[in-house]
Amino acid sequence: MRYSLKRNAKVRNIRWTEGSRRLACIENLPLSREFKSRLITSGVFPQCLHGAEAELINERTWFPLRAKVAKALGFRCTRNPYLAGVATTKRIVDPLFTAILNGLRLCRLIAKHAPQHIDNMMHCFGIELPRYKGTVAILAERLRNLQWSYEGDGIWDFRGARIHIFMSSPRHIQFLLERSWLNYICDKIRHRKYLGNVSSICRMNLRHHSELSSSQKALVDFQSCGEQFTNDAKKYFGDVSPTCPFCQNCDDSRLHRFEECTFFQPVRREFPLLFNNWSSLPMQAKACSLWPEPPMYDQFLCLLHRIPFPHVDRLEDDNLHIAFTDGSCKWQKYPDIRISSFAAIEVLGNGSSAVIHSGLVPGQQSIYRGEILAGTVAVMRFHHVRILRTTRPSSRLPRKSFTATFCNSPSTFLRRRGTYGRCSLWHSLRNHGLK
Numbered sequence: 250m251r252y253s254l255k256r257n258a259k260v261r262n263i264r265w266t267e268g269s270r271r272l273a274c275i276e277n278l279p280l281s282r283e284f285k286s287r288l289i290t291s292g293v294f295p296q297c298l299h300g301a302e303a304e305l306i307n308e309r310t311w312f313p314l315r316a317k318v319a320k321a322l323g324f325r326c327t328r329n330p331y332l333a334g335v336a337t338t339k340r341i342v343d344p345l346f347t348a349i350l351n352g353l354r355l356c357r358l359i360a361k362h363a364p365q366h367i368d369n370m371m372h373c374f375g376i377e378l379p380r381y382k383g384t385v386a387i388l389a390e391r392l393r394n395l396q397w398s399y400e401g402d403g404i405w406d407f408r409g410a411r412i413h414i415f416m417s418s419p420r421h422i423q424f425l426l427e428r429s430w431l432n433y434i435c436d437k438i439r440h441r442k443y444l445g446n447v448s449s450i451c452r453m454n455l456r457h458h459s460e461l462s463s464s465q466k467a468l469v470d471f472q473s474c475g476e477q478f479t480n481d482a483k484k485y486f487g488d489v490s491p492t493c494p495f496c497q498n499c500d501d502s503r504l505h506r507f508e509e510c511t512f513f514q515p516v517r518r519e520f521p522l523l524f525n526n527w528s529s530l531p532m533q534a535k536a537c538s539l540w541p542e543p544p545m546y547d548q549f550l551c552l553l554h555r556i557p558f559p560h561v562d563r564l565e566d567d568n569l570h571i572a573f574t575d576g577s578c579k580w581q582k583y584p585d586i587r588i589s590s591f592a593a594i595e596v597l598g599n600g601s602s603a604v605i606h607s608g609l610v611p612g613q614q615s616i617y618r619g620e621i622l623a624g625t626v627a628v629m630r631f632h633h634v635r636i637l638r639t640t641r642p643s644s645r646l647p648r649k650s651f652t653a654t655f656c657n658s659p660s661t662f663l664r665r666r667g668t669y670g671r672c673s674l675w676h677s678l679r680n681h682g683l684k
């Protein structure tokens with residue numbers, strides 16, 4: 250990988266110059282911000298971040314590229330580049346974040362195609378300060394910077410939510426990585442006015458923008474990047490007095506207009522309920538339209554991730570059993586808060602039934618995982634079972650989703666790591682469950 254630091258830096262500089270040129274071209278295109286963000290992630294980052302997952306790059310080197318990304322998205326240099334890449338587009342557009350994602354993908358690819366290196370990679374994750382910094386060690390260092398901690402055996406932990414680097418689904422890994430990235434951004438923006446005690450940022454995938462007109466959206470975008478349009482901000486850009494243009498006797502600011510300005514007193518009287526709610530909003534939402542995560546959200550995720558994998562005793566007989574399995578999900582549309590559960594029920598001969606196992610799904614929540622877990626529980630219980638389910642693609646769904654949910658490469662990885670309980674699960678699901 251790294252053959253020479255000097256030569257490496259030279260090649261990287263050439264790539265980054267080319268990347269900056271492309272970003273400058275995008276800046277002038279008449280496209281929406283969302284489209285530009287897609288163009289950057291698909292057209293600029295693959296070229297200029299080529300190999301960035303395998304080299305140590307310090308913060309000062311990342312910064313110019315990040316600033317140019319913010320500029321290409323249509324923001325002036327006064328806005329915060331960290332916030333520009335996070336709070337205004339549906340995907341996070343940041344070179345360092347993309348490099349971390351690429352590093353993760355690379356590790357999973359190696360695990361898939363060269364499973365003999367898995368043990369070595371897990372060993373590299375565990376070392377805090379390795380002498381030789383290869384792709385895995387660099388990825389581990391970047392994850393530690395985002396406050397992830399390594400629990401061993403491929404499991405990383407962020408504030409109680411856990412992922413297995415090779416076996417968790419890529420989407421779930423990305424979801425938790427985005428949370429940790431937002432947490433990292435909070436540390437980076439605390440120096441700004443009004444954001445001194447920003448606790449967390451919740452993007453809600455920008456769903457709260459959907460009902461706004463395009464000009465309102467642009468206004469919110471600029472504000473959430475730290476741009477203020479009141480005179481306290483304008484005074485830096487020319488001969489503008491910092492006093493409020495409406496009441497003329499106080500320093501102007503967004504909060505002044507909403508809370509104190511005598512000029513707007515009639516409006517406050519008109520909408521008393523609205524302004525009662527205003528006073529209870531957190532400062533970051535009032536001043537910058539950056540909303541915090543709901544209270545106790547960390548604990549909620551942590552609890553979901555600490556639910557143990559169901560344990561079922563195996564019934565030692567060769568009779569054919571019939572089981573009905575089902576999964577369910579509440580608030581399926583909202584990945585942040587949805588909760589799924591499962592149940593497996595044995596159908597008995599005399600028309601009655603007995604519950605084999607039921608409960609909440611551990612870890613990532615989705616109806617597919619609920620369905621699969623229910624089927625898995627039935628397969629764990631009996632040697633010979635016929636599973637009835639309500640969903641139609643009963644044979645295709647476990648095969649595809651099990652692959653996607655529990656492991657990227659079940660056949661190679663799980664067969665090698667026989668200690669995993671899920672190994673036998675996968676085989677029995679394939680041998681019995683898919684009949």
Ligand SMILES: [Zn+2]
Binds near residue numbers: 493506
């Ligand atoms: Zn005023």
